[in-house]
Amino acid sequence: MRVELEDMKEVRRNLTRYLKEFRWCMPAKCHRTHLRTYVSGQVSDLPRKSVEPIALAAGVAPRTLQEFLGMHHWHEAAVRRRVQRLVMRDHADDNAIAVIDETSFIKKGNKTAGVQRQYCGASGKKDNCVITVHLGYAAGDFHALLDGDLYLPEKTWDADRERCREAGIPDEVSYRPKWQIALDLLDRTMANGVRFRFLTADEGYGRFATFRAGVDERGLIYVVEVDCSQWGWTPQTLAKRPAAAARRVDHLWKRGGPSWGLFHIKNTGNGPVVWEVRATRFVPREDQRPGKECWLLVARNVLDGEVKYFVSNAPADTPLEVLLHVAFSRWHIERVFEDGKGEIGLDHFEVRQYPSIMRHLVLSMVSFLFLMHETQRLQKKPSMDHLPSTGGRRSAA
Secondary structure (H helix, E strand, C coil): CHHHHHHHHHHHHHHHHHHHHHHHHCCCHHHHHHHHHHHHHHCCCCCCCCHHHHHHHHCCCHHHHHHHHHCCCCCHHHHHHHHHHHHHHHHCCCCCEEEEEEEEEECCCCCCCCCEEEEECCCCEEEEEEEEEEEEEEECCEEEEEEEEECCCHHHHHCCHHHHHHCCCCCCCCCCCHHHHHHHHHHHHHHCCCCCCEEEECHHHHCCHHHHHHHHHCCCEEEEEECCCCEEECHHHHHHCCCCCCEEHHHCCCCCCCCCEEEEEEEECCEEEEEEEEEEEEEEEECCEECCCEEEEEEEECCCCCEEEEEECCCCCCCHHHHHHHHHHHHHHHHHHHHHHHHCCCCCCCCCCHHHHHHHHHHHHHHHHHHHHHHHHHHCCCCCCCCCCCCCCCECC
16 A cells, blocks of 8 residues: 555656657646646546546636636747657657558537537447548657547538537638548648658558548558448559459459468467468559558457458568568557546546637647656666567568
8 A cells, every 4th residue: 555655646747747748839837737737637447537527626616627628828839849858858769660550539519619420439320420531650669649630520610610619619720531631631730740661551441542641641551441332453464454454452362362470460368479471562443443452461360250441652672571560560559548538537528619629639639648658667678679580580560
């Protein structure tokens, strides 16, 4: 018990030191006090971490925290930049991976900015919800959120600017497809000095050739999932028959093709995760024409038979182990969302206005980074692992 008490005292001292990193983003002392109240509430053991329980636990009026989120003049963009710079200061890695993904928040009513009936990952069905797109950072066993933005539906919100104004959505904020939001997040983050080598995303992003081209133009090596209806050719087919019809990736090899190799992806509490993989060079069909030659990976789970397809712009001599390591790194942001919702109340916000939602996302990034640092400290984790060597090991762990 004494050890636990000393740990908690150290956590509080560390939180005080940590929040001083953001003092220049908060011009008034009351803002810095509210920042501490909000972050302390998010990293506490409160069962519900929305404004009211956080405020009541701290002995302050809920209205003051509501005004802090929605009305006070402080610089959320500066807070976001500071989070990014702290990650670069403490966790810069030559093999860092940008991880793109979205998450959803179930909401009642029709007043919350961006809400509509749409597919909701939180419930696994079409539901009334808000969706946000995020950029995560993964390096070894460290991960964090670096940026996020609200998805604004086109027909139900962007087309109704009066509704947008009532929800506090600025006129310059308009509909963008999720893949465009992802590229914008990447631009904003890289402009602030964050450096990545790789990028991965699921098929909701990877299936768009424009998204893949945008990542390539930004100088990153992507390994992104595509759906089974991706069409294309093998370079050998095009060389022999330039007019050959493209084929779906799941129909590419009716007979023969690259051999399967067995790869250990990672270890989990339920045992090792093993996939068998076949890889080849591939030419995707883009605008009915052959696109840029890339990698195609076909991965099949040896236990349940699930099949995933990935494409990558990595050089032809890139070891397959490296490609698989990046491809299966999406677990980092899935874990961030799980811990963010389970530990800091990422999905507990009850505010409706756009500025308040955006500030909640930024402050949650602050809280999560602190939580990650303290978890690693308390667990006394060793230094971060890096990408696997380019030797002959058949492992992507």
